[in-house]
Amino acid sequence: MRHVTTTRGFDELVARPYADVLIIGGGINGLATFRDLALQGVDVALVERDDFVSGASAASSHMIHGGIRYLENGEFRLVHEAVTERNALLRTAPHYVRPLQTTIPIFSTFSGVLTAPLRFLRHGKGKPRERGAALIKIGLVIYDSFSRGGGLFRGGTVPRHTFHGRRRSLALLPALNPGVKYTATYWDASLHDPERLALDVLRDGRAAGDDGAEPGAGRARAANYTAAVGTQGGHVLLRDAETGRETPFAASVVLNASGPWTDLTNLSLGDPTRYMGGTKGSHVVLDHPELLAATGGRELFFENEDGRIVLIYPLKGRVLVGTTDLEHDMRDPVVCTEAEVDYFIDLIAQVLPEMPVDRAQIVYRFAGVRPLPGHGDLAPGFVSRDYRVEAESLAGGQATVLSLVGGKWTTFRASAEHLADRALELLAQPRRRSTKGMPIGGGLGYPTTERARQQWIAAHAGDLPAARAATLLDRYGTVAAAVIGAIAADPDDAALEHAPGYSSGELRYLATAESVVHLDDLLLRRTSLAFTGGATREAAAEVAAAVAPDLGWDPARTAAEVERGLARVHAADPAWAGAAAR
Numbered sequence: 001m002r003h004v005t006t007t008r009g010f011d012e013l014v015a016r017p018y019a020d021v022l023i024i025g026g027g028i029n030g031l032a033t034f035r036d037l038a039l040q041g042v043d044v045a046l047v048e049r050d051d052f053v054s055g056a057s058a059a060s061s062h063m064i065h066g067g068i069r070y071l072e073n074g075e076f077r078l079v080h081e082a083v084t085e086r087n088a089l090l091r092t093a094p095h096y097v098r099p100l101q102t103t104i105p106i107f108s109t110f111s112g113v114l115t116a117p118l119r120f121l122r123h124g125k126g127k128p129r130e131r132g133a134a135l136i137k138i139g140l141v142i143y144d145s146f147s148r149g150g151g152l153f154r155g156g157t158v159p160r161h162t163f164h165g166r167r168r169s170l171a172l173l174p175a176l177n178p179g180v181k182y183t184a185t186y187w188d189a190s191l192h193d194p195e196r197l198a199l200d201v202l203r204d205g206r207a208a209g210d211d212g213a214e215p216g217a218g219r220a221r222a223a224n225y226t227a228a229v230g231t232q233g234g235h236v237l238l239r240d241a242e243t244g245r246e247t248p249f250a251a252s253v254v255l256n257a258s259g260p261w262t263d264l265t266n267l268s269l270g271d272p273t274r275y276m277g278g279t280k281g282s283h284v285v286l287d288h289p290e291l292l293a294a295t296g297g298r299e300l301f302f303e304n305e306d307g308r309i310v311l312i313y314p315l316k317g318r319v320l321v322g323t324t325d326l327e328h329d330m331r332d333p334v335v336c337t338e339a340e341v342d343y344f345i346d347l348i349a350q351v352l353p354e355m356p357v358d359r360a361q362i363v364y365r366f367a368g369v370r371p372l373p374g375h376g377d378l379a380p381g382f383v384s385r386d387y388r389v390e391a392e393s394l395a396g397g398q399a400t401v402l403s404l405v406g407g408k409w410t411t412f413r414a415s416a417e418h419l420a421d422r423a424l425e426l427l428a429q430p431r432r433r434s435t436k437g438m439p440i441g442g443g444l445g446y447p448t449t450e451r452a453r454q455q456w457i458a459a460h461a462g463d464l465p466a467a468r469a470a471t472l473l474d475r476y477g478t479v480a481a482a483v484i485g486a487i488a489a490d491p492d493d494a495a496l497e498h499a500p501g502y503s504s505g506e507l508r509y510l511a512t513a514e515s516v517v518h519l520d521d522l523l524l525r526r527t528s529l530a531f532t533g534g535a536t537r538e539a540a541a542e543v544a545a546a547v548a549p550d551l552g553w554d555p556a557r558t559a560a561e562v563e564r565g566l567a568r569v570h571a572a573d574p575a576w577a578g579a580a581a582r
Contacts (some may be wrong), residue, residue, distance in 0.1 A: 105351055236394070251399055335571070453470075
């Protein structure tokens with residue numbers, strides 16, 4: 001019988017309950033700061049109350065973008081930084097970040113030209129108006145000026161935007177609403193696997209802090225399912241979510257990177273703050289071949305009459321539709337409501353009127369809360385997506401608490417650098433190296449031409465079929481070499497019947513190498529099974545059976561993990577939760 005014993009991150013923190021820096025929050029900003037500090041030689045620990053990258057960072061629109069609409073808010077610094085970071089990620093993480101052609105359908109010529117600057121001056125107050133062709137043209141000219149010189153676009157530069165009239169637009173996208181007057185097309189980038197990119201960042205951070213030490217004994221330790229629940233004797237009190245065990249943990253600097261939960265985290269540390277004012281964004285994923293074909297392989301990006309930005313986006317053979325922008329209380333569940341689903345279906349009908357869509361085609365829903373700053377009566381669409389750092393003292397102790405307020409996926413490296421620099425200043429330590437241009441995870445040595453790709457497959461496939469090695473390269477980047485090695489060393493590896501494209505050896509590698517604690521860690525974040533609608537009961541049971549021996553699950557625990565896993569996959573679907581309860 002197989003059985004692999006793995007040391008949990010919490011045990012590593014108990015064994016040595018101190019570090020120079022403790023990071024609270026295992027989303028992309030916390031993980032990127034963890035990596036940055038580890039690269040500077042800092043003794044750093046990170047805790048996440050749930051699984052890594054399971055909160056706001058797991059509910060993104062799967063885009064790495066400069067934020068063209070932020071220009072209307074006057075956030076030129078943020079747009080310039082975001083475009084710069086987008087271009088860099090196309091080079092440092094080409095396995096997950098790829099060029100994305102984006103088209104804006106336009107139904108008027110001059111709408112918004114006068115109201116846009118007025119809305120900026122009034123800080124978002126007043127009734128939204130559709131952005132017309134003239135305003136979009138102005139924005140894209142500015143955006144092009146920021147976008148020069150980067151990425152994996154042909155020739156090394158980002159193509160300039162194009163404008164087409166009605167006839168050409170309908171020839172390119174025949175399913176568009178025939179009332180369209182123009183289309184504007186520009187380039188941004190897609191983020192194919194946000195969770196896996198974040199796990200790569202975590203892996204790089206751990207590796208940077210190992211220095212040849214025994215596993216868990218290095219300078220960079222990270223523990224999922226570990227919550228910061230209070231203070232004790234001037235230290236942060238950590239609790240293992242699995243066993244309830246607690247340990248006080250000492251650090252000179254505490255970084256609160258818990259996103260929309262920042263105020264709640266500070267409250268648990270004895271320092272009530274009112275920094276945050278996050279808004280909820282929901283998405284649905286559809287298995288709809290006709291809609292997929294209608295997108296023409298590009299993202300459709302447009303503004304609804306209520307001022308919300310909407311996207312229809314082909315991804316992984318499915319269509320992602322989002323998003324909403326609603327005020328949310330972090331004490332309430334985060335779900336994609338039936339009203340939001342109706343909203344999405346109506347939006348598709350506005351842009352692609354001959355494309356019938358119904359709920360039966362939805363294979364996955366997800367929702368999250370953006371870590372936006374508090375904004376009073378400012379309209380959600382006009383709230384800054386920029387970030388800042390606030391400093392306080394830990395209650396009853398000498399540590400400084402730095403809270404990251406705001407931040408977005410695209411700028412995670414830059415915001416992490418900013419936060420790390422603040423910590424280094426407090427520690428009186430110099431920065432050893434910059435993370436600019438540094439490859440991330442499986443992006444290191446990733447082949448970006450077909451010839452290089454075939455050479456990589458030939459060199460690393462071993463006894464695996466070339467097609468299988470190619471799938472793993474697409475899925476993990478060059479980290480696929482380790483996955484292939486694990487599969488080759490697993491005598492029981494076999495293709496899964498109910499999770500096509502995956503094998504038992506592959507999943508066992510993920511379970512033991514990537515801090516998996518629960519089945520939903522695999523279904524939602526280590527694989528794309530949930531996103532594509534593949535996390536059926538049969539698939540969940542098969543995956544659980546494959547990893548149970550390695551994770552020490554007996555039959556009762558395995559059955560419980562299947563039920564928990566399915567509940568987590570459908571957590572954003574209130575209808576499923578109600579049906580399960582009955």
